[in-house]
Amino acid sequence: QVQLQESGPGLVKPSETLSLTCAVSGYSISSGYYWAWIRQTPGKGLEWIGSIDQSGDRYYNPFLKNRLTISVDTSKNQFSLKLSSVTAADTAVYYCARHRELVNDAFHMWGQGTLVNVSS
Amino acid sequence: QSALTQPRSVSGSPGQSVTISCTGTSSDVGGYNYVSWYQQYPGKAPKLIIYDVNKWPSGVPARFSGSKSGDTASLTISGLQAEDEANYYCCSYAGAYTHVVFGGGTKVTVL
Numbered sequence: 001q002v003q004l005q006e007s008g009p010g011l012v013k014p015s016e017t018l019s020l021t022c023a024v025s026g027y028s029i030s031s032g033y034y035w036a037w038i039r040q041t042p043g044k045g046l047e048w049i050g051s052i053d054q055s056g057d058r059y060y061n062p063f064l065k066n067r068l069t070i071s072v073d074t075s076k077n078q079f080s081l082k083l084s085s086v087t088a089a090d091t092a093v094y095y096c097a098r099h100r101e102l103v104n105d106a107f108h109m110w111g112q113g114t115l116v117n118v119s120s
Numbered sequence: 121q122s123a124l125t126q127p128r129s130v131s132g133s134p135g136q137s138v139t140i141s142c143t144g145t146s147s148d149v150g151g152y153n154y155v156s157w158y159q160q161y162p163g164k165a166p167k168l169i170i171y172d173v174n175k176w177p178s179g180v181p182a183r184f185s186g187s188k189s190g191d192t193a194s195l196t197i198s199g200l201q202a203e204d205e206a207n208y209y210c211c212s213y214a215g216a217y218t219h220v221v222f223g224g225g226t227k228v229t230v231l
Contacts, residue, residue, distance in 0.1 A: 045122050046158075046166070046209055048220035059219050095165055104213040104220075106156035106171035113165050 002026040004096050004111035011117050012090075018083040018116055022096030023076075030054050030074045034099040036107060037070060037081045039092040047092075051103055052079055059103060091118045123221035124149065124210055131229040132200045140226045142193040142210030148221050150191035154213035157186055157195045160225075161206050169208075170195060197228065205230045 008020035022035070029035065034057075037049040050060040050070045060068050064083065072079040083090060093113040100108035125143040132138040142149065142157075149155055155173045158166035168177050170186035173193065183198040193212070197204050210223040 045224045046211070046222040048222065051219075061219070062217055100168070100171055100177075104152070104154050106154070106168050106211065107158075107166075108168055108171075108177065110165040110167070 002098070002109055004098065004109060006094060006096050006111045006114040008094075008114060008116070010115060011119065012086055013120050014087055014118055015085055018081070018086050018090060018118070020081045020094055020096075020114065020116070021078050022080070022111060023078045024098075025077070028074075029072060029077050029079065033101075034059075034103040035072070035079050036097045036099060038095045038097055038107065038110075040095065040113070041089075041092040049081065049083075049094075051099065053103070057103075086118045088118050090116070092116060122224035123214070123218075124212060124223035126208075126210060126223040126226045128224075129227045129229060131231055132197075133231045134200055134202065136200050137196055137198045138200060138228060139197075140195045140208055140210075140228070142195070142212075142223045144191050144193075144212055144214075144221070146191060147218070148191075148212040148214035149188065149193050151215070152213045153188070155186065155188055155193040156211045157184075158209045158211065159206050160209065166209060200228075200230055202230050204228060 036051040067084045069082040096111045097107040098109045157170040160166040174186040
């Protein structure tokens with residue numbers, strides 16, 4: 001059974017970099033699929049952040065891409081998110097997920113989510 | 121403001137059918153057959169219930185059905201049950217630049 005688990009600091013100061021990791025179990029990232037980050041805020045609902053595959057092929061939300069880095073570590077079977085210069089508007093529950101087949105397809109599996117608060 | 125427009129809430133009695141609309145543009149919903157729907161309970165992660173407009177992932181009851189006409193997709197819940205009370209979000213592929221857009225979510229209340 002494939003499981004995804006987000007981890008990282010729950011509190012980040014404004015102007016600093018938010019860093020999260022998604023550990024995948026029950027499936028080897030090296031075997032394929034695209035893996036995604038999605039966030040949810042009360043005000044804006046669900047927002048796709050970006051997606052990556054095992055080779056490092058990346059797709060970023062154009063509104064975040066100047067601050068965003070998504071990477072994959074197949075040796076640790078995990079992928080990561082770094083969002084720089086954060087503000088209060090980046091406060092959200094962050095989810096990692098797996099696309100169903102193609103990168104333009106649905107998000108088939110989700111982690112439980114982790115709340116990140118941006119505050120001094 | 122979300123890219124796809126959904127009604128804030130819909131309600132129905134047990135056994136009835138409810139339909140949630142999801143309106144986009146020809147650049148997203150109308151342009152691709154990659155519309156998906158997610159069910160989310162408070163405090164939980166979203167769960168995929170419909171993909172590629174009208175297909176079911178394994179384990180999802182057939183009383184959830186999806187369709188699309190032009191720039192509007194729809195999710196219908198037939199034979200509404202108490203456990204269907206949740207928030208529902210639509211999502212669409214939106215091309216190589218924007219890539220993915222979501223709806224603002226619809227709260228389904230079972231009366």
